[in-house]
Amino acid sequence: MRIIHLEEALYRHFNYDFFRQGQKEIISDVLCGKDALGVLPTGSGKSICYQLPAKLLDGITIVVSPLISLMIDQVKELKATGFKDVIALNSFLPFMEQQRALNNLDSYRLIYVSPEWLQKRKHQNYLKQLPIKLFVVDEAHCISQWGHEFRPDYQRLHEVIEALNHPPVLALSATATPDVQTDIIHSLNKPDMKRHIYPMDRNNIAFCVEEVENDQEKLDRIIEMTKSYFVPVLIYFTSRQIAEETALSLSVKLPKRNIAYYHGGMEASERLRIQQQFMNNQIDIICCTSAFGMGINKSDIRLVVHYHLPLQIESYIQEVGRAGRDGESSVGVILYHKGDFRLSANMVKNELPSMEVIDRLITTILTCQSTQVDLPSPEQLHILLDINEGAARFIQRQLQKYGLIQDNEWFIDEKKWKQVRESIVQYLEKRQLYKNDKLNELYRWVQTGDCLRKTLYQPFQDGFGEPTDQCCSNCGFDWNKWVPESLFKIPEASSPINWRKKLQKVLNMEEV
Amino acid sequence: MLFQGILMDCFQKINQERTSSSVYNLLIGKKAIQTIQDARFYHIADYYGIYPGLAKDDYRIQLNQLIELDYLREDNEKKIQITKKGKSWLASCKTNLDGFAGAKYANVMETFKQRLLLFIQTITNTSKKQYLFIPISDNHEAEQFVKGFYKQYKQRSKEVLQQLYKELEKALSGLTDLEASMFVDRITSYYSYGSSLQQLSQDYQLSIQDCFLILQKGFYRLLRVQEHDNDYPMLKHFTKNLYISDTPLSQTAQHTLRLLQKKHSFKEIVQIRRLKANTIQDHLVEIAMHEMEFPFFDYLNSTIYEEIKEVVHSKQTYRLKEIKNNVNPDISYFQIRLALVLYNK
Known part of the structure; x- marks a missing residue:
């Protein structure tokens, strides 16, 4: 009975037909009031593991999330799907809005908070008065010093959990090695936490490392690739300025493609436009920094190019994991040259x-x-x-x-x-x-002569699934054999004189 | 070119009497008394607040470019003067600079814009039975307004869209094709997110600042036509409960005005409000600019007024310091400022 019930609820609240791997097991535990640790690959719908319980539990779900922009995006998205009783609390909220929210906390089902916000005694006192039925630690690897995004405030979460009188705890992560998992359980002081660990390898993504001589060659390679593939593409940079410059030079070389850039330095409303255009396939290529992608559910990204590498393997797995969430064959390409290491070392x-x-x-x-x-x-x-x-x-x-x-x-x-x-x-x-x-670990991986898939996932798990398409450049990758479906047509050029026609279209009057 | 043109127009009209930051304050719509006064005195009120988000650095970069091109010159006191070259360049592009009404719609513009754009996004989505979408604006006020408006019209969305088309088409026809086209590209509707400024800048090969200003021009046009013409009931609706005035009175000046209306004397007002005399004087100047019936001659007499007027004429200046140096030493800055307000009424 329970199983049917859960699937129905999933459809009713989120319009999904079935659970993805691991979701149902975790949700069942959570609904029974058990503590759980979920390690699920990126793009597998981790957030459903608490969003559905938030809908079903008779009380409030608190989610600790390390990134304010991610939090805000998730709230926006939830609201757009009709989940209205949700709010994000963080220190950037204007004073008046925060007060209004604090006085009405019991009217929400799902409350996102930043770890800093949660540290304030005053805020804890507000939360103590609420019927909290689930306490979620998102991106739980931030707890561990050995996690790649260590956040010291996360180490004090056990105090908060105690202050809130031990509600059931759910810790979630996409990139937690066995060491980090143990650290999480230890730090939260929940030794009986049930582990739900799922393999993180993505068998529909092929990995390609291409060594080039200089930045100009990186650009040339990107032009070559994007010329022949009319699919959604993400290109990652560590520098905002180079992301912008590359977007502009690509636009010049590929005038018929829709190319944009995206980074944390842009105004929020402009960022939203770019994000949503990409979702709607109005844009096909985005040059971005790591600010892009979090909380973005575009399932048909086919190509993720790294013009710059991030600073550790975990981030790479997360970023390349935005490709092919629909399970279709996708490719992650790393373009690098000898000078890149020095650049990264400087950032570190x-x-x-x-x-x-x-x-x-x-x-x-x-x-x-x-x-x-x-x-x-x-x-x-x-x-x-x-x-x-x-x-x-x-x-x-x-x-x-x-x-x-x-x-x-x-x-x-x-x-x-x-x-x-x-x-x-x-x-x-x-x-x-x-x-x-x-x-060093990341650059060793990039330069390995071994199978890239095998070495990438080695620190996290034993073995990996058979790739559904090609494996990696070290096992032999042939671009000619990669033929993803083209998603874009070449748009017709429109001249300013036709603005009336455009206005009709914009206002849904094309059929008149 | 538009942005440059506006800067040069401002500096030409100010004629070296203010520093470079005065024009920046004007463009972002600073609510300081000095800025509001500048807008009036130098006849640049149409540019007041037309670019609220302009970054100081971008402003400075643009200014330096114009100085480098020898269109503008900056003296040691940071005052800026237009050159001959600048003047002739400006004369050749004059018509482009029309169409702004910054001071007039300072209170209205942002809200009107957000209401209209959010409403278009809402009605185009819902008329296609799409009830879930990420709103382009999370401004609380605009959201509430659109909710109310939408409830009223949701049964007749087809009619509403047709009327909206009619009004936008007619209003935008008063712009150039390029301006109208850019305006349309910015609109977000059903499964079509409007262009970002960066995208407009690429598509039209214009600077980001020019794109922003051209869009603003479009909105000012909508505001103007709905005010002066009865053919725009829909657009008029988006200004509901918004107070259209020439540059607004600040909250604190309104407080002073109420005391003034209760016939309190200057001294009493200073005491009641526990503010410096200077501050209250600022309020009075602000009030003098806005209120039709300000008792100027409680603070000036006609001899003083004539003397100040004389200097303005002979020296061709509004600079307070220069006027002060050329009138009777007993005349205060406060009196000069009031006299200038009166002179411009």
């Missing part, structure tokens, strides 16, 4: 602050304190330094750990600093080593 270096920067910060703070000059609050410490967000967060977290920041106030003096400095030095070195190892 800038993700953490240097010890000199930290020392300089402390000196500034001590000087300000002794001369009674006003200091910005710890949350604003980036004003004092010219460093990126990740590095600033690292410093904040370290100072918090040793009590030099408490409740967003500075508690620093020279003596305290002397006591903790050495520990911070050591920890910083450890993190640097770890990040460098991850980068």
